[in-house]
Each structure stands twice: as C-alpha cells, then as structure tokens.
Amino acid sequence: MEITGIHATPGYSGFFFDDQRAIKQGAQQDGFTYEGEPVTDGFDEIRQAGETIIVDIELADGTVVRGDCAAVQYSGAGGRDPLFQAEEYAPVVEGPVADELVGRDATEFLANAELLEELQVEGDRLHTAIRYGVSQALLAAAAEAENTTQTDVIADALGTEPATEPVPVFGQSGDDRYNNTEKMFVKGVPVLPHALINSVEKIGENGEVLLEYVEWLVERSQELGPDGYEPRFHIDVYGMIGEIFGAPYDRDEVVDYFAALEEAAAPFPIQIEGPMDVGNRADQIDAMVELREGLKDAGVGVDIVADEWCNTFEDVQAFVDAGAADLVQVKTPDLGGIHRSGQAVRYCEGTETRAYLGGTCNETETSARACAHVALATNAAQVLAKPGMGFDEGYMIVENEMRRTIARRKREQQTTDSDTDEITADD
The missing domain is CATH 3.20.20.120 (Enolase-like C-terminal domain)
Incomplete structure (x- = not known):
C-alpha cells in the first residue's frame, strides 16, 4: 500500500527539557523551575516545556497512522543533537522527509526506515528526534498495510521470535x-x-x-x-x-x-x-x-x-x-x-x-x-x-x-x- 502524505503538527511531550550543563554548574531550583540563565545553545530557560512533532502518515486507502518525534530530557547535552524545537523542525518533516517517502510502499518498513536514517538535509543527517518519530509512523503504516501488529513487523525486520509474555x-x-x-x-x-x-x-x-x-x-x-x-x-x-x-x-x-x-x-x-x-x-x-x-x-x-x-x-x-x-x-x-x-x-x-x-x-x-x-x-x-x-x-x-x-x-x-x-x- 502506497504512502500518500506526511504531515507534521507541533505538540507537547510528557515532561520537560532541562539544561543539564546549567544545572551541573549550580543552578538553584525555584519551585519546579530553576533560577539563572541557560548555557546550552537553544535554551531560553533552564527548564522549559518538552516538545514533540506529531507525525501523521496517510495511506492510499485513507488510513492515517501516527508517530511522535521526541528527544531526551537533557537534550543538547553529552554530544547529542541540538535542543529539539518542534516549530523549527516541522517543515523538515513536511518537506525533505515527505519528498523522500511519499509514493513508497508502506509494507517496506525496514527499507523505508533505513532510507530515513541516511537522508541528509544541507549535508547533515536528520535530527535523531525526527528519525525516531517518523520511523514510528512508518512502523505503524507497515502494520496497518499488512493487517498485523507492530511487534510482528519489527520481528520480521530483525529476524526475531517475539516474546509470548510481557517484558518486565x-x-x-x-x-x-x-x-x-x-x-x-x-x-x-x-x-x-x-x-x-x-x-x-x-x-x-x-x-x-x-x-x-x-x-x-x-x-x-x-x-x-x-x-x-x-x-x-x-x-x-x-x-x-x-x-x-x-x-x-x-x-x-x-x-x-x-x-x-x-x-x-x-x-x-x-x-x-x-x-x-x-x-x-x-x-x-x-x-x-x-x-x-x-x-x-x-x-x-x-x-x-x-x-x-x-x-x-x-x-x-x-x-x-x-x-x-x-x-x-x-x-x-x-x-x-x-x-x-x-x-x-x-x-x-x-x-x-x-x-x-x-x-x-x-x-x-x-x-x-x-x-x-x-x-x-x-x-x-x-x-x-x-x-x-x-x-x-x-x-x-x-x-x-x-x-x-x-x-x-x-x-x-x-x-x-x-x-x-x-x-x-x-x-
């Protein structure tokens, strides 16, 4: 089944982004937030609301599936990609990413996900959060197209036998x-x-x-x-x-x-x-x-x-x-x-x-x-x-x-x- 559209909507994630460097340098907590100025590029505050991009993939039969782009609490620290800002990166999802994936067969999960891993925009790989969220949507699309579970899609892609009881x-x-x-x-x-x-x-x-x-x-x-x-x-x-x-x-x-x-x-x-x-x-x-x-x-x-x-x-x-x-x-x-x-x-x-x-x-x-x-x-x-x-x-x-x-x-x-x-x- 063909991928016919990819859409990006900025939203909120389940916690917050924290400027780890500022905290390690002694920033003091003020209630739930922190006093002082951030030191990591991209931060406006030492603690600020976590963000996501809600990724919707449309399939040829009209089905819509979803993945969410997310980055860790200490975003931009320890060699990680820069602070993930949804408004900045949403056009990347609807532009270069959509250009690459629209028209492809949704059942080819691993090939589509690997293509996403290698995609570059202006010489740089996509932000980890984009690869993470769009690949989730690709996984959901493959499961929908094949009328199976996401577990089975991943297991087939990796050559594994799924667990028969919940993982601890x-x-x-x-x-x-x-x-x-x-x-x-x-x-x-x-x-x-x-x-x-x-x-x-x-x-x-x-x-x-x-x-x-x-x-x-x-x-x-x-x-x-x-x-x-x-x-x-x-x-x-x-x-x-x-x-x-x-x-x-x-x-x-x-x-x-x-x-x-x-x-x-x-x-x-x-x-x-x-x-x-x-x-x-x-x-x-x-x-x-x-x-x-x-x-x-x-x-x-x-x-x-x-x-x-x-x-x-x-x-x-x-x-x-x-x-x-x-x-x-x-x-x-x-x-x-x-x-x-x-x-x-x-x-x-x-x-x-x-x-x-x-x-x-x-x-x-x-x-x-x-x-x-x-x-x-x-x-x-x-x-x-x-x-x-x-x-x-x-x-x-x-x-x-x-x-x-x-x-x-x-x-x-x-x-x-x-x-x-x-x-x-x-x-």
Missing part, C-alpha cells in the same frame, strides 16, 4: 521515591524504582542514605506487594558512587559498599545504573570494567548498568564489546530510527550483557507504545514505563500495549491453527 516493566519514581514506589509495590511492578539518586544528600556522604532506602524497599515491598512478589531493584545513582568514593573502583572500600547494597537488598537482586561518570566514553568503559572485575573477584552479585556515555548504537556496541556492564540502557530517542533500538537490543544477544530498552520521561504515549512493540519483538530484559514522571500513566501505557498485543497474536494464531485443522480434516 521498569518503573521510575522520580524524586517522589517513596510514594511512587509504594504505588509500584501495590501493582507488583517487576523492576523498580530508579529513585533519582543524583546528589550527595540523597545517597549520603558515605552512602548510608541509599542503604537505608534499599532496606526500606525490601520491607515495604513485602508489606504492599502481591503474594509471592519478587521485585528486582534498579537504582540510578547518576555517578554519585564515584563522587563519594572515587577511583580506583576495584578497591576494597568501593567493593565493600556494593556488598553492603547486596546485603541490604537480599533476598532480591539489585542493579545500579551509572555508578560513576568520568567524563568520556573510553574512560567510562574502563571504569565500569574495573568495577565489574572487582565485584566479580569479591563474589558480589550486584549488576551494574551503563547509562552515562552510552547513547548511540555505536556506544552500545562499545560497552557490550568491552564487557563493561551487566545491562546497557538503549536510549530509544538517541538512536534515531526505532529499528535501531531493536538492533541495539539484538546486539546484546549471545553476550554477557542484557538489554534494557529505556528512553526518557520526555516522550509521548505514542512513542511509548511503539517501544513496547520493540521490547516484545526483541524480548528485551526490561522496558521503561514512560512517558512522564508520575509512574502510573507510563506503566499503564506500556504494560497494556504489550498485553493487548500478546492477546491479539494469540487469537490470530488460534484462528490460523483452527483453519489448518479444518483443511487437514477435509483432506
């Missing part, structure tokens, strides 16, 4: 790390709570505050969770363990702290995201390898998760090849086309590294649903509940999309099996 969802609490986490316990969320441990105050000068929080997680999870609840704890420390202990990361003091985290979390597994941030990819990989080896030698069973300096597909490859993490976060908007996230998950297959299909709170319900299909198609280790920082909405969106897709695939398989049985009986 990872809930993110934001700063409301007690109330939101209790919500997660009540709903039996399998991986939680993120907790946003991004300051010495939140971790403690010697790590004692985080240890107390982990002990609370264990106790409260069993009080509030469903019968037989066995959560996996995943905490993002934003490099703060490196801040309070420093290198080298395989020395006794550091390893002993991870052993204490493991003991506090027992009997449940715990994984720590971004244990340090040393300023560049090569040194970050070396530090993570050093920590992993120290933990392994000491028999400490805490998994570590790559986040800082692991943004692009090439970054994921580098961390996996070096054995620098037990999990890598695949930050979906930073990889561009949504198929690239699926390819990044697949790159972890056959290695010691598991794939966490992540992203950002600053996405939309449309992009979150698309990512749920990627998670199912690739059977990722876990998938982020998104968008927003309130937990409930993102969890509902991602979990329900996976459940309805699995139910549909089972119904269709039963119908196929029944038809096959009837043909066999007639023979």
Whole structure:
C-alpha cells in the first residue's frame, strides 16, 4: 500500500527539557523551575516545556497512522543533537522527509526506515528526534498495510521470535521515591524504582542514605506487594558512587559498599545504573570494567548498568564489546530510527550483557507504545514505563500495549491453527 502524505503538527511531550550543563554548574531550583540563565545553545530557560512533532502518515486507502518525534530530557547535552524545537523542525518533516517517502510502499518498513536514517538535509543527517518519530509512523503504516501488529513487523525486520509474555516493566519514581514506589509495590511492578539518586544528600556522604532506602524497599515491598512478589531493584545513582568514593573502583572500600547494597537488598537482586561518570566514553568503559572485575573477584552479585556515555548504537556496541556492564540502557530517542533500538537490543544477544530498552520521561504515549512493540519483538530484559514522571500513566501505557498485543497474536494464531485443522480434516 502506497504512502500518500506526511504531515507534521507541533505538540507537547510528557515532561520537560532541562539544561543539564546549567544545572551541573549550580543552578538553584525555584519551585519546579530553576533560577539563572541557560548555557546550552537553544535554551531560553533552564527548564522549559518538552516538545514533540506529531507525525501523521496517510495511506492510499485513507488510513492515517501516527508517530511522535521526541528527544531526551537533557537534550543538547553529552554530544547529542541540538535542543529539539518542534516549530523549527516541522517543515523538515513536511518537506525533505515527505519528498523522500511519499509514493513508497508502506509494507517496506525496514527499507523505508533505513532510507530515513541516511537522508541528509544541507549535508547533515536528520535530527535523531525526527528519525525516531517518523520511523514510528512508518512502523505503524507497515502494520496497518499488512493487517498485523507492530511487534510482528519489527520481528520480521530483525529476524526475531517475539516474546509470548510481557517484558518486565521498569518503573521510575522520580524524586517522589517513596510514594511512587509504594504505588509500584501495590501493582507488583517487576523492576523498580530508579529513585533519582543524583546528589550527595540523597545517597549520603558515605552512602548510608541509599542503604537505608534499599532496606526500606525490601520491607515495604513485602508489606504492599502481591503474594509471592519478587521485585528486582534498579537504582540510578547518576555517578554519585564515584563522587563519594572515587577511583580506583576495584578497591576494597568501593567493593565493600556494593556488598553492603547486596546485603541490604537480599533476598532480591539489585542493579545500579551509572555508578560513576568520568567524563568520556573510553574512560567510562574502563571504569565500569574495573568495577565489574572487582565485584566479580569479591563474589558480589550486584549488576551494574551503563547509562552515562552510552547513547548511540555505536556506544552500545562499545560497552557490550568491552564487557563493561551487566545491562546497557538503549536510549530509544538517541538512536534515531526505532529499528535501531531493536538492533541495539539484538546486539546484546549471545553476550554477557542484557538489554534494557529505556528512553526518557520526555516522550509521548505514542512513542511509548511503539517501544513496547520493540521490547516484545526483541524480548528485551526490561522496558521503561514512560512517558512522564508520575509512574502510573507510563506503566499503564506500556504494560497494556504489550498485553493487548500478546492477546491479539494469540487469537490470530488460534484462528490460523483452527483453519489448518479444518483443511487437514477435509483432506
């Protein structure tokens, strides 16, 4: 079925854009916003409303499908593309992108998505957010044209066998790390709570505050969770363990702290995201390898998760090849086309590294649903509940999309099996 039109409408995403450089340089919070002047190009304020471009693709039969362009909360930081401004980039979608894709066969998802990855405007590749959003719409178009699920389209494109049960969802609490986490316990969320441990105050000068929080997680999870609840704890420390202990990361003091985290979390597994941030990819990989080896030698069973300096597909490859993490976060908007996230998950297959299909709170319900299909198609280790920082909405969106897709695939398989049985009986 032919693509007959592509339209772009500026809209809002699920959270905010924050000028990370200004915040790291000491900008003070003023209620929900920040005082001071932004320092990253494109920002008018240190915190400003997140934006999206709603991409509508029209098909020859009149059907309209959608994808949403989105960029991460800390847009424009750490080597990422510039701040994503919808009004600026909408003409690109309706101009060069539409010129390239209108008239193409909607069923050719992978070819269309790869074409988008290579497209250049005035010598530059398209902004990652554009590739991300338009590829979602291309995925939806292929599924519609083939009367199948987006999961099946991705699985066919990547050569995978989709999961038959929902991928474990990872809930993110934001700063409301007690109330939101209790919500997660009540709903039996399998991986939680993120907790946003991004300051010495939140971790403690010697790590004692985080240890107390982990002990609370264990106790409260069993009080509030469903019968037989066995959560996996995943905490993002934003490099703060490196801040309070420093290198080298395989020395006794550091390893002993991870052993204490493991003991506090027992009997449940715990994984720590971004244990340090040393300023560049090569040194970050070396530090993570050093920590992993120290933990392994000491028999400490805490998994570590790559986040800082692991943004692009090439970054994921580098961390996996070096054995620098037990999990890598695949930050979906930073990889561009949504198929690239699926390819990044697949790159972890056959290695010691598991794939966490992540992203950002600053996405939309449309992009979150698309990512749920990627998670199912690739059977990722876990998938982020998104968008927003309130937990409930993102969890509902991602979990329900996976459940309805699995139910549909089972119904269709039963119908196929029944038809096959009837043909066999007639023979």
